[in-house]
Amino acid sequence: KLSKRLERVASFVPKDAIVADIGSDHAYLPAWLYLNHKIKKAIAGEVVEGPYNSAKSLVASLGLEEHISVRLADGLEVLKAEDGVTAITICGMGGTLIRDILIRGKAKGHLSGKERLILQPNVGEPTLRRWLQAEGYQILREDILEEDEKIYEIIVAEKTGETTNYDERTLFFGPFLGEQKGEVFAQKWQQQLEKYRYILASMEKAEQVDSAKVTEVKEKISWIEEVI
Template sequence: MNEQELSRRLARVGSHVPQDARLADIGSDHAYLPVALMLKNKITFAVAGEVVRGPFQSAEKQVRKSGLTDRIVVRLADGLEAIEVNDEINAITIAGMGGTLIRSILESGKNNGRMNGTERLILQPNIGEKTLREWLAQNDYAIIEEEILEENKKTYEIIVAEKQKPTTYTEQELFFGPKLLEEKNEVFFQKWQRELTAKERVLSQLEKAEEKPLEKVEEIKMQLAWIKEVLA
């Protein structure tokens, strides 16, 4: 992967960035995404934020090599601390992290005034999608688009959200993804067939335990019922 040829996962994340956006890419690594979008004239300005010095230096090098130092700023910062008011950011991408970590980054950014509520959020959690959807719902972000895709035998979900009037989701919508639940494509079915097998295995182990964690057992039974209903 390089700035010219993104992975399918990152290319799909980039497809949800609005035309002429001012982008903050958090956890930017080599800054592949903002560089690729800038070279395609998809964005007009970008901040590439990285909390680890090694990847930060890699991002700086990539931006310099691409001749984009006047339009992409690379900052060593924790999460949304990379964003400054004068950046006028209107799109934020956070990809390749756990949902719990992305949720924590968004919560800190909200509390520290790094988000003004006008940004489109394009999020790609590797795991923990439900907890991320819960945060979005609790903070009045509507999920406007979702994607599920497979690459290199791994399944990825992309969640796109914008601040709107309060939106209520059912527990099943938070679990599966409201837009994914509407579409139910082939990758969706494959993921949940695997999850069904995995959760049945976990339930079997829990029920053999000397001290059954009753709350966890009930939670998994409920999730299994939802999955079977969706797969039916």
């Protein structure tokens, strides 16, 4: 059984996709996708030996070696042109790390721009959205969910030919999440508000006040107060 978080990610994978799951750990997501007849085949990428071995043994224990190729390399470097990947999932990492994987992958020619990106950053969502927008990706869907008292966001993006020009505030909350303002969204930003207020208080108590940083935190606080 898949976690609620990864099941939600799976719901954004198009039917019959060829999926690359980068940072796959146990390869739970590609295995579940294949066993549930959602995808044609998958590549499970890992850069660390331990998780790579976990993925290898899970895929072997399920007899899925012909359908899920487990590979050891950094980020998108596990991919070959002939794989014909149509969707890339990168989940359970910071948004900056996900962005850097995409940047390196693009520089090395592993992103065709035709793949659907399904990204689940644990933190640093604005950084990732900013990069997607700058690169001409369109954010098509967003989702937010709570599992085991943690809140997760999912961002689905594609190069559709249409570009967007979201401002920093929109990139901060998410173009869709900030519009929908659901229950989990409100919960997340209530928590974040407390965090930012605490940061502000500590900053103002410090011996050397970084006034630019204080202004930045105050701006975030006022954005959050407006949205919840």
